[in-house]
Amino acid sequence: MDGIHDLGGMQGFGPVPWSASEPSFHASWEGRVFALASLAIAAGVANPDAFRHAIERLDPVTYLTAGYYGRWLAATELLMKERAGKTLSPLASPGTLRAVDGAPRFALGDRVRTRRLHPSGHTRLPRYARGLRGTIALVHPSFVFPDTNAHERGENPEHVYAVRFAARELWGEGAEEGVQVYVDCFEGYLEPDVP
Amino acid sequence: MPDRPLDTTGPVAPPRRNGELVFGAPWESRLFGLTMALHRAGVFRWDEFREHLIAAIGEWEREPGASAWRYYERWQVALERLLAAKKLCSPVDLDGRTRALAARPAGHDHR
Amino acid sequence: MSPHDHDHDHDAAFALRTEALEALMTERGLVPPGAIEAIVRHYEQDVGPLNGARVVARAWADPAYRARLLADATGAIAELGFSGPQGEHMVAVENGPRVHNVVVCTLCSCYPWPVLGLPPSWYKDPAYRSRIVREPRRVLAEMGLALPEDVEIRVWDSSAEIRYLVLPERPAGTEGWDEARLVPLATRDAMIGVARAASPGDGDRA
Numbered sequence: 001m002d003g004i005h006d007l008g009g010m011q012g013f014g015p016v017p018w019s020a021s022e023p024s025f026h027a028s029w030e031g032r033v034f035a036l037a038s039l040a041i042a043a044g045v046a047n048p049d050a051f052r053h054a055i056e057r058l059d060p061v062t063y064l065t066a067g068y069y070g071r072w073l074a075a076t077e078l079l080m081k082e083r084a085g086k087t088l089s090p091l092a093s094p095g096t097l098r099a100v101d102g103a104p105r106f107a108l109g110d111r112v113r114t115r116r117l118h119p120s121g122h123t124r125l126p127r128y129a130r131g132l133r134g135t136i137a138l139v140h141p142s143f144v145f146p147d148t149n150a151h152e153r154g155e156n157p158e159h160v161y162a163v164r165f166a167a168r169e170l171w172g173e174g175a176e177e178g179v180q181v182y183v184d185c186f187e188g189y190l191e192p193d194v195p
Numbered sequence: 196m197p198d199r200p201l202d203t204t205g206p207v208a209p210p211r212r213n214g215e216l217v218f219g220a221p222w223e224s225r226l227f228g229l230t231m232a233l234h235r236a237g238v239f240r241w242d243e244f245r246e247h248l249i250a251a252i253g254e255w256e257r258e259p260g261a262s263a264w265r266y267y268e269r270w271q272v273a274l275e276r277l278l279a280a281k282k283l284c285s286p287v288d289l290d291g292r293t294r295a296l297a298a299r300p301a302g303h304d305h306r
Numbered sequence: 307m308s309p310h311d312h313d314h315d316h317d318a319a320f321a322l323r324t325e326a327l328e329a330l331m332t333e334r335g336l337v338p339p340g341a342i343e344a345i346v347r348h349y350e351q352d353v354g355p356l357n358g359a360r361v362v363a364r365a366w367a368d369p370a371y372r373a374r375l376l377a378d379a380t381g382a383i384a385e386l387g388f389s390g391p392q393g394e395h396m397v398a399v400e401n402g403p404r405v406h407n408v409v410v411c412t413l414c415s416c417y418p419w420p421v422l423g424l425p426p427s428w429y430k431d432p433a434y435r436s437r438i439v440r441e442p443r444r445v446l447a448e449m450g451l452a453l454p455e456d457v458e459i460r461v462w463d464s465s466a467e468i469r470y471l472v473l474p475e476r477p478a479g480t481e482g483w484d485e486a487r488l489v490p491l492a493t494r495d496a497m498i499g500v501a502r503a504a505s506p507g508d509g510d511r512a
Contacts, residue, residue: 008412008463009440013433018449018500052414068415068430095394096467124465126412128439141395143467160466162397176443179459184466214356215423215494222321228342229328235345238336268320274327284330292326 001053001120002127004060009128009171037072044088046079048096049150053122054079098157100142104187106161110136111193114163114185122150125189129181132169133193137182138162145186158187207248210266223267230274239277247273355494357388358421358471360485362492362503365398366476367485376400379471383421393420393469399462400473401499406457407472408446408499410438411464418469422497429498439463449500472496474503 041048054075058066062074106112116131117123124146140160148156167179202208209227210217218224234241251272255264262268278284331337361383365372375382379396383389396418399407411417412435417425428434437445442459446452453459462470474496480488495501 005413007432007436010432010436011440013431013436015448016428016434016437016445017431018428018434055414064432068427097394124413126463126465128412129463138397140397140466140468143395146466160468162462162468171440176441176459177455178457179442179461181439181461181463183463184468186466212423214359220317220321222317222324224346225328225342226324228345229324229331229337231345232337232341233331235341236336236338271320271324271327278327278331283334283336284327288330289323289326292330293323296322296326296329 001056001122002118003056004058004063005056006127008126037076040076045076045083047149047152049122049144049146050079050152051075052146053150056122096144098142098144098155100157100159104139104142104159104161106136106139106159106187106190106192108136108139112136112161112163112185112190113193114189115191117189119147121147123147125185126183128170129163129165129183129185132165134163134165134169134183136161137164140184143186145188147186147188160184160186161190163190202245206252207245209270219265219267223270226267226271226274230270238283239281244273244277247277251276355421355423355497356489357386357423358418358494358497359489359492360386361388361398361421361471362473362497363485363488365473366480366488366492367483372473375473383471388420390420392416393418395468396421396471397468398471398473399460401475403475404457405460406446406453406499407460407462407470408438408442409462409464409470409472410435412436412439413463413465416464416469418471421471422494426494446500451501472499474499477503477505479506 037051040046041051046054055063055071057078058071058074063071066074111133112135113133114125114130117125118130138161140162142157142159145156145158148154161184162182163185165181165183167175167177167181170181203211216224216227218227230244233239234244248270251269255262255269275284275286275289279286328337328342332339361375364386365375371382371385374385375398379398380389380394382398383393383396399409401407410429415425415430415435417429434445439461442461443453443455446459464470474492476488477491480491491504491506493501493504496503
């Protein structure tokens, strides 16, 4: 989904609120939010990918102004409404690591190009890294594929790769020198980069 | 060796998760900072504060149903008593200032 | 009045009383200006997640552990007893004189909970998420870390389930230090990659 959550490279947000005089200690409610979210996921209200996608579907103003807790609450309400009356099915197996048949398609050092996807549903390929050329920097294990799992269309696990992009490839001539950006890409997001 | 007043374990120790302090609200961290600042300025010895904290926690433990457990409420009771004992801040002064702050127009950001 | 309202009023009463206490103490000259902010910042930034700090301290003190951490971070971290949600597959990325690593989740706020606890607010903020992938040298400089042009910056976007831990450079002046002494130098900001590890004599640590 080309939503407000996909913030990489967006401009206009100003300085990182890092050394604010207002303390940013961890409030105890953060732990409660985490615990409740874990319980809800375990009870089958939503799997973690559907949870993330619910947050992504909040309207942009709510997303940017509600804060962490507000976003989580709003997403939970949305999911409860959508799932009212349906039977819940607790998570089949914990975690996201899954075995796949077959070897990884790509190897360290391979040149790849990310697809120019624009799905309306959940995806984990950020907009700033689509349709661009990179190099396989790490070959990771295989994981549940969020793009289908978020919509209960199956786990369909795939290998994941850390793809290295030169900053200039991502941002053009104004890019900072000496910067590489690594994005973890599912195999389905990639195709070989043929000259 | 740096001064390390805080208990890291036991009933008197402030709540932590993975080594980091946990506060339920900004005022708690403010209170914590105020206490440490006063201690570092030499206003009291840490064991003096700690005794009051132990006493305040003990009072709650004797009547646990009377109020919800909140660590930093116990801490605040302890600090107020310590400052009163040292004649640095009387309950009357504190009540008065609290009332004055409460009388501010609505919309003021209470930390 | 609902339990939530009651809690809120109760909380507000304590907040007010704390504010009054602070005002009186400051007015009476018992608290130097800026002292509270400095303390709060110290605890926020310097007294950080112990799990991650132990991993880093061990890697600094023990070259064999460092090698295991770089080859299989999940396994090496589990050796110390740390594992759990958002830490199923970990990768440690090592800083060096010519390479600096920094971690983000541009799409949400994914973070290596088992070693670093909950993410700080700024990490989840749109300003960090949007800017660190696009102008990292500038953002890091704004956050107090100036990196010369000949240092390569590697930004890791945690877009899948892999979680990254930065292994900062070991500070100078710590030769012969044992693990326990090194732990307080491995700050959370250094393990995310927005700061260097603390140096000996950077101020007392609790």
